[in-house]
Each structure stands twice: as C-alpha cells, then as structure tokens.
Amino acid sequence: MNYLENAITCMKGNVFPISRAQKGAVIYHQNDLARFRFEVAAGVIRTTYLFADGRRQVTGFCFEGEVFGTDQGIYKTSAEVVSETARVRRFCWGDSAEDERALNKSLGLLENSILLIGRRTALSRVAAFLADIRLRTKGSQWIPLPMPRADIADYLGLTVETVSRMFSELRRKRLIAQLEDHLVQIIDQERLEALAGVGTDEIPPGHASDNFPPHRTHYPR
Amino acid sequence: MNYLENAITCMKGNVFPISRAQKGAVIYHQNDLARFRFEVAAGVIRTTYLFADGRRQVTGFCFEGEVFGTDQGIYKTSAEVVSETARVRRFCWGDSAEDERALNKSLGLLENSILLIGRRTALSRVAAFLADIRLRTKGSQWIPLPMPRADIADYLGLTVETVSRMFSELRRKRLIAQLEDHLVQIIDQERLEALAGVGTDEIPPGHASDNFPPHRTHYPR
C-alpha cells in the first residue's frame, strides 16, 4: 500500500499542504479515479503507462513547479517518485482559473514530449532530452538525472544499452561530462542543441504562408 | 495568404459559425498568436511542427468532434486541412467550463499520441495507428486515411517507404485490405491489436500496488 494519501493530512478546501514521498512511492495508479491534480514542489516525478503485455511507456518527467495528474475522470498513467524524495502539492478541481493554468502546463509538457520522442536517431533523442531538461531545470550547466537509465529508455523509445552508449558517445565528443551516473554537466551546449536539432523557432509568426506554401511536399528527413 | 479567417464571418460572442476550408488550407501557423481554439465538424486536420532545419513532426490528426488549437499564448504547431475539405467551429476563450472540456480533450489526444509514437517496431506503430483511428472514427471497419503517407510517416517517426512497406505487410498478413490508397478495411481486428500491443487496460484500478510493487525493475522490451 504505497499510496501517498496515507502520508497526507487532508484539509478543507481545494489546496492541501505539501507532502513528502520517498523514492519509488506511487502517487496514483493508472486507472485510478482521478480526484486530484498535483504540482511538484521538489524532486522528480515520472508518469508511466503499463501495457497489458507488460511493456512500459514513460510518458513524462515532472520537475519542480511542473504539474501532473490533470487527467479527468480516470488517470491514464501512473505517477511515481523518481528522486530520493519528493514533495508535491495536491489540488482538488474547482477553481476554474487555476484549473485552466494547470491543464495548460500539462499540455505544454506533453507537446514537448512528442517533439522529443519523434526524433529519428538515438543520439538526437538523448541530446534533445538533455537540452530539454536543462531548460526545465532553469538552465544550470549541471543537470540532475535522478531517474535510472531504464526510465530514460522507456521515455525515448530506446533500450538501456543504447541510452548508455549515447551518453558515452556524448562524453567522447566532449559535449557533456558525467560527475556521477545521475549528474551531468553540459560542456558544449551549442553543439548539443545542434545535435538535438533544437527547433529554435526561426519560423516567423504571422503570415508566414509565403515561406511555407500549403502544398509543400518535400521535407528533409 | 491561406488563412482561414478570410472565409470566416465573425460573430459577437464566443462561438463562431462553422466554416469551410479546402485541402491544404492553413488554419493557423506555428508561432501565431493563439486567439482561438477549434473543433472539427467534418474532415481531418493535422497539426505540425517545423524544426529550424526543415524537418517536420506531425504532432497529431484531428477527426470529427475533436479539438485543436488549445495552446495558450502562442500556437506551438501549425494546423492544416488534410481532407479534401473540412469544416471547423471556432471558439474564443471565455466560458470556463467549456474551455476546460476542450483542454481535456486535447490532453487525451496528446497522451494517446505519445503511447503511439513510443512503440518500438515500425509494424507495431502502424498497426497501433490504424487501431487508434478505428476507435476515433467510431469503430467502422472502413477507415478513412485522407492524409498522405508522408504525414503518417512524420507522425510515427518513420519514412514513407517504411510506412508503405508496413501497409503491404499488413495486407500480406491479411489483417487489412486496401480499397484505395486512402481507404483501409480492417480484416482481423484482433490480430491487428495484438500486433499493436494495445494496452487494453487490464490493470485493475484502485490499490493495485500489490500487483506492481514500486520497485519493480524489469519490464519486457
């Protein structure tokens, strides 16, 4: 019985106090009734989907300030604590303005994930993954990676071996340095993002249809 | 100037009349100011993200009754008409209850997409893609695929050649039949979904932590 609720003291109203949970703790299960949404106060959360055949898809990681559990009705994924310890704030649905902000945050995270996973080569995926986390953890050169390699693999649609090899490759190319398995330093951010093919949004807003006619047929691979 | 707005007559209030748009029409561009959200009344829409290097990620397809353009602030993707013609209903942000429903629909679509794209083999991706569309177009054996193969490829992270080969493979295995390039019949739904590895949610809700202890380490590949 690993439910976070055990450790939570309920309060009247929509907002609950921040509560602690340890590594491996399950905050909610896929298919549970979705009564709450959450915001990460500290630590890292992963959301996972288990297929009937046992295969697993990690659908995302949530860092400080990010939200999860915004499904309505029933949770489609499970949420588990990745870091040694995490602190999360629990919300009831209710305050519309607040709810909408939460939903939008979730949407943004998911959109990013698709752009990440859709990448072609393994090296590009891992590079983009690191670049993405760097941004989301507010840009320090030191990137915390509390999740095991298997989580990264199941997130990017790769195997642990390949993920490991790509980290080694990035080290060999002097783009990153690893202090420990779960602490990475970005040495050459520019080349890393080039590898990642970061879409730095150079497409101008507004009436860009002149640049990209609607019937364009060929895109680079 | 392919903007849908040209064809739209504005009305006071939040809801606009349903408007028509032809194949290839751009409803909004990536990086445009996000003033509206949309619901598909007929036809098919695709949302795409263009990287700076010209590569393209199709982030989703929207069928009748589904919503798109729920980004807040700035559209992260472009939305284009895929089918010969489409009809979309435009909404302003405002009615909180309605807004929340729209956001939730979008969220569900994106979550599904991640589960689709995360699959390992090409055959599994295409099979899951077809199974998914069958569900979303309300279960007829006849599946409309108005989008070109290139769109499917850019959606699943494959190449057109591979997508084409997988369709042929599915035909050879007698799982599907193709009347034309863009109309597919599912012959053997069961085996198709088996290939897709459809997660038919056999994991019981509630306190399932006994079945899936938090520290489980090995998952099938």
Add this chain to the structure above:
DNA sequence: CGACGCCTTGACCCCAGTCAAGTGTGGTGG
C-alpha cells in the same frame, strides 16, 4: 562474503533508413 541492482561495453545481426527505379493518376499545354 555473495546477491542484487544499475550501468557500461563488446559482438552479432536484423530492422528500418537510404538510394533508386517503376507504376498509376491528375493536370497542363500543344
């Protein structure tokens, strides 16, 4: 100490990307 979890590395091989050619269809102009 051994057992186990997690990560890494190597060897091998197959799946899917690449390059190329062929087919069928629709549009355009002579």
Add this chain to the structure above:
DNA sequence: CCACCACACTTGACTGGGGTCAAGGCGTCG
C-alpha cells in the same frame, strides 16, 4: 487527343544504426 510533367505510392537492393545477448565493473545491502 496525346505528350509531358508533377506527385504519390510502391518495391527492390544495400547498408548502417540500434536491438539483442552476454559479460564485467561498481556500489549497496543482507
């Protein structure tokens, strides 16, 4: 009407990237 081209889809041959299997290094725990 046909000639020609553009486009979308398919298929084949080849190759390389990444999956698979196996072994080994650490760190932690009992």
